[in-house]
Amino acid sequence: MKSIAAQLKTDAAAAFNALYPDAQVKEQDILVNETKPEFKGDYTIVLFPFVKALRLNPAALGDAIGNYLVQNNDRYTHHETVAGFLNIAINDTYWSQYLNQFNLDLAVKSGEHTPKKIMVEYSSPNTNKPLHLGHLRNNFLGVAIANILAETGNEVSKTCVVNDRGVHICKSMIAWQMFGNGATPESTSTKGDHFVGEYYVKFNDAYKAEVAELVANGMEAAKAEQEAPIMKATQQMLVDWEAGKPEVMALWNTMNSWVYSGFDITYKAIGSSFDKTYYESNTYLLGKDLVEAGLAKGVFYQKEDGSVWIDLTEDGLDEKLVRRKDGTSVYITQDIGLAAEKQKEFNLDESIYVVGDEQNYHFKVLKLICQKLGVPGADGIFHLSYGMVELPSGKMKSREGTVVDADDLVAEMVRLAGEQTEAAGKTEGFSEAELQQLYETIGVGALKFYLLRVDPKKKMIFDPKESIDLHGFTATFIQYAHARICSLLTKTGYVNNEIVIDTKDLLEPEKQLLIIQEQYPGTLAQAALEYNPSALCNYTFKLAQQFNTFFEQCSIAKAESPEKKLLRQVLADHTAKIIRHSMNLLGIKVPNKM
RNA sequence: GGUUCCGUAGCUCAGUUGGAUAGAGCAACAGCCUUCUAAGCUGUGGGUCAUUGGUUCGAAUCCAAUCGGGAUCACCA
Numbered sequence: 001m002k003s004i005a006a007q008l009k010t011d012a013a014a015a016f017n018a019l020y021p022d023a024q025v026k027e028q029d030i031l032v033n034e035t036k037p038e039f040k041g042d043y044t045i046v047l048f049p050f051v052k053a054l055r056l057n058p059a060a061l062g063d064a065i066g067n068y069l070v071q072n073n074d075r076y077t078h079h080e081t082v083a084g085f086l087n088i089a090i091n092d093t094y095w096s097q098y099l100n101q102f103n104l105d106l107a108v109k110s111g112e113h114t115p116k117k118i119m120v121e122y123s124s125p126n127t128n129k130p131l132h133l134g135h136l137r138n139n140f141l142g143v144a145i146a147n148i149l150a151e152t153g154n155e156v157s158k159t160c161v162v163n164d165r166g167v168h169i170c171k172s173m174i175a176w177q178m179f180g181n182g183a184t185p186e187s188t189s190t191k192g193d194h195f196v197g198e199y200y201v202k203f204n205d206a207y208k209a210e211v212a213e214l215v216a217n218g219m220e221a222a223k224a225e226q227e228a229p230i231m232k233a234t235q236q237m238l239v240d241w242e243a244g245k246p247e248v249m250a251l252w253n254t255m256n257s258w259v260y261s262g263f264d265i266t267y268k269a270i271g272s273s274f275d276k277t278y279y280e281s282n283t284y285l286l287g288k289d290l291v292e293a294g295l296a297k298g299v300f301y302q303k304e305d306g307s308v309w310i311d312l313t314e315d316g317l318d319e320k321l322v323r324r325k326d327g328t329s330v331y332i333t334q335d336i337g338l339a340a341e342k343q344k345e346f347n348l349d350e351s352i353y354v355v356g357d358e359q360n361y362h363f364k365v366l367k368l369i370c371q372k373l374g375v376p377g378a379d380g381i382f383h384l385s386y387g388m389v390e391l392p393s394g395k396m397k398s399r400e401g402t403v404v405d406a407d408d409l410v411a412e413m414v415r416l417a418g419e420q421t422e423a424a425g426k427t428e429g430f431s432e433a434e435l436q437q438l439y440e441t442i443g444v445g446a447l448k449f450y451l452l453r454v455d456p457k458k459k460m461i462f463d464p465k466e467s468i469d470l471h472g473f474t475a476t477f478i479q480y481a482h483a484r485i486c487s488l489l490t491k492t493g494y495v496n497n498e499i500v501i502d503t504k505d506l507l508e509p510e511k512q513l514l515i516i517q518e519q520y521p522g523t524l525a526q527a528a529l530e531y532n533p534s535a536l537c538n539y540t541f542k543l544a545q546q547f548n549t550f551f552e553q554c555s556i557a558k559a560e561s562p563e564k565k566l567l568r569q570v571l572a573d574h575t576a577k578i579i580r581h582s583m584n585l586l587g588i589k590v591p592n593k594m
Numbered sequence: 595g596g597u598u599c600c601g602u603a604g605c606u607c608a609g610u611u612g613g614a615u616a617g618a619g620c621a622a623c624a625g626c627c628u629u630c631u632a633a634g635c636u637g638u639g640g641g642u643c644a645u646u647g648g649u650u651c652g653a654a655u656c657c658a659a660u661c662g663g664g665a666u667c668a669c670c671a
Binding site: 033035038048083126163356457461552553557 | 608635665
């Protein structure tokens with residue numbers, strides 16, 4: 001079913017065409033806004049664009065259109081034209097029809113588009129260190145966007161490309177060989193990914209020391225960086241790995257398995273999961289055949305030294321290397337190969353990559369090359385680019401130890417949720433286990449909401465002080481409204497299947513709540529269209545806010561009449577249903593009691 | 595330097611297919627719990643929408659220039 005705003009556009013276009021057939025007004029030409037609170041009405045049609053063409057003054061035009069709308073649709077009642085704005089009110093009696101037909105699933109899925117096969121790639125960790133704050137934004141976005149697209153009627157698969165090979169992995173391995181003395185995550189009671197990450201740090205410390213020593217002995221810095229024994233050993237290990245040397249493979253497998261067991265715990269805590277995981281160790285050779293094909297097609301060209309390039313200068317980009325002179329592939333070659341591979345396996349309409357905006361150029365190039373090569377599905381490649389997460393002090397820098405660890409952050413949020421719950425004296429009636437669950441719901445929810453509430457495209461500042469705030473524009477605020485509703489409905493004896501009869505003489509808070517509720521499917525559709533979960537955050541907060549106003553002003557227990565009581569119970573119930581629905585899509589749990 | 599993104603209240607952010615007096619949250623201040631959960635509600639103060647010019651009935655939104663900031667332009671991934 002169409003939203004009221006959309007229906008009003010249709011009806012207004014019909015009114016224009018009935019009254020002024022020559023103007024040929026189309027639905028898309030009509031701008032419908034919410035009426036500003038200081039004016040009477042619910043939705044507003046902007047008349048200016050038509051005033052000139054029709055050579056009418058705004059007041060006369062507004063009256064004509066307004067009268068036509070009210071006479072031909074019992075959905076609209078009052079209208080008034082103020083300075084070129086035609087304000088239309090929705091008839092109170094219309095709302096009973098709306099309430100009786102309320103069906104969230106139906107409303108959400110009734111979009112007109114044909115379902116698409118969509119893959120969302122996100123998370124994409126390296127196996128040499130634990131996840132950090134930036135990964136959290138990535139994961140939350142990936143999960144939310146996959147949920148939103150699936151809910152709005154698409155077939156979505158989630159995938160993760162694990163960067164499990166390369167020189168950075170070898171660094172951890174070398175350091176463990178040198179300094180580990182056979183230690184394991186078990187023997188040191190350390191989470192596997194953190195354990196391996198510690199050796200990555202140890203590598204860098206040792207490397208720095210070796211370089212310093214060489215320089216002290218008179219070597220040039222640039223040369224020292226190449227000649228440091230630990231670096232040479234690492235490079236040799238990479239060669240051995242590519243050759244499949246058994247003891248290197250064994251160590252690699254062991255250390256990666258430690259990391260994966262650590263990641264599993266983190267993913268479980270933050271609610272990330274994947275339908276398919278690609279490992280770079282399996283995919284890094286992909287794309288080589290496509291380089292050959294590209295050469296044959298003349299899409300690529302070879303320089304005298306044997307390296308292979310593509311010239312993208314006509315597309316406003318640069319020349320880009322796709323194969324080194326030694327015949328090995330580069331990063332983008334694998335990505336081309338993997339794009340083709342995904343397409344073969346899943347036959348996608350859309351392939352979404354949730355990757356930071358520092359790779360905007362890379363993905364522009366990737367898509368262009370795939371298109372030029374004629375890789376199937378190339379047009380469906382979409383880089384869901386998100387901005388970096390920065391701290392109030394600036395960027396996170398591993399050198400300066402300012403990287404915020406994901407596990408630490410989650411644990412801290414859960415701890416603070418507990419602390420604040422206890423401080424507020426709200427622990428009564430919960431078992432220990434229930435409390436632990438509640439703290440996770442609040443702590444993790446707050447973190448997710450904090451990272452999702454900002455437009456993904458924009459870089460954001462993560463202020464630790466602000467992120468732990470459980471007031472205002474937060475998940476906690478919304479969760480609290482939900483918990484109140486659950487309690488309220490139980491206490492006032494709400495029975496789910498009754499029919500609403502009376503929506504006459506709606507009070508302002510009741511009507512405002514209805515209007516916002518009615519906008520949910522449209523908001524969700526917009527969030528899907530723009531790949532923007534923050535639109536849902538904003539909406540759901542607004543809904544909870546309006547519910548709280550309604551809650552203060554419209555008592556259910558002491559309603560003026562049984563009809564009002566039922567109406568308000570239904571309004572509260574629907575609020576809770578929408579909150580559950582949207583928060584679920586955002587990956588945020590809502591408690592029934594808090 | 596080339597390309598590209600950004601600049602809105604003290605802080606964090608909405609608002610941009612051009613529409614009414616630019617909105618929230620936090621922070622500050624003043625009220626509201628004998629009544630359905632006060633993690634709440636109500637109110638007050640707070641703005642040269644970076645600057646300048648242009649387009650037009652109308653610009654935070656579009657265009658140009660300037661200032662300030664980020665990203666990127668690797669035979670790294």
